Amino acid sequence: MSEPMQRVALKVNGEHHVVTVPTRKHLADILREDLGFTGVHVGCEHGVCGACTIRIDGAIARGCLILGGQSEGAEIETIEYLSSQPGTRDLVEAFVSENALQCGFCTPGMVISAAALLAETADPTREEVRAYLSGNYCRCTGYQAIVDAVMKTAAGRRAEKGEVA
Ligand code: FES
Ligand code: FES
Numbered sequence: 001m002s003e004p005m006q007r008v009a010l011k012v013n014g015e016h017h018v019v020t021v022p023t024r025k026h027l028a029d030i031l032r033e034d035l036g037f038t039g040v041h042v043g044c045e046h047g048v049c050g051a052c053t054i055r056i057d058g059a060i061a062r063g064c065l066i067l068g069g070q071s072e073g074a075e076i077e078t079i080e081y082l083s084s085q086p087g088t089r090d091l092v093e094a095f096v097s098e099n100a101l102q103c104g105f106c107t108p109g110m111v112i113s114a115a116a117l118l119a120e121t122a123d124p125t126r127e128e129v130r131a132y133l134s135g136n137y138c139r140c141t142g143y144q145a146i147v148d149a150v151m152k153t154a155a156g157r158r159a160e161k162g163e164v165a
Contacts, residue, residue: 008068012037013081021068028052028063030071031078039079039108043137050136053109054078060116079108088115091153098149102140110136114150122163124154 006023009016012035019034026045031037031054043051045064052063055077082088091111094100101107110133117124117132124132129150130143138146 006069008072010071010073011075013077019068023067023069025068026064027066027068027071027076028054030068031063031076037078037080039083041105041108043105048137049106050109050113051106053112053136055082055112055116060112079111082112082115090156091115091118091149094149094153094156095146098145098152100141100145100149106136106138106140110138110146114146114153117150118154118157122154122158124150126151 004023005020007018007020008030009018011017012031017035019030021030021034028040028042028045031040032042040054040063041051042064043049045052047062047065050062053060054063055061056066056071056074058075083092088111091114095107095111100110113133113136114129117129121128126147129147133143133146133150
């Protein structure tokens with residue numbers, strides 16, 4: 001028996017796409033395999049590790065928990081977009097300068113979650129950063145450098161606004 005297919009129209013990183021995919025294919029695999037956004041990483045496929053974190057209509061979401069049909073008409077942003085934007089490039093650069101990655105598998109999801117935290121909280125504590133990122137697993141770094149990168153970004157943004165860093 002052939003697998004049921006579904007046509008899905010969605011907007012990714014500012015561009016419209018239409019794909020025809022198996023109805024049970026999740027959005028993270030569609031983004032990677034059908035549209036080439038390989039910065040979306042797939043780890044657990046159970047919503048646990050955070051590797052597949054993306055933004056849907058401005059809110060962070062797990063790409064592995066959403067079927068293609070559920071994203072019909074949605075506006076999606078991946079790390080490929082965020083890393084090119086002036087508003088988030090500083091965070092990506094801080095991950096690099098603070099050596100906040102080793103294998104890099106968790107990094108796209110980590111950056112997207114951290115960007116959401118900093119959009120909500122300009123002056124987080126280290127504990128708040130750790131709590132916010134607790135749904136993003138890193139097997140390599142011990143998290144210290146990741147927290148450093150987020151704190152550095154927050155301080156840099158406050159300094160830019162003339163607030164005490
Ligand atoms: S692959 Fe989606 S949360 Fe792990
Ligand atoms: S840098 Fe390897 S999993 Fe986080």
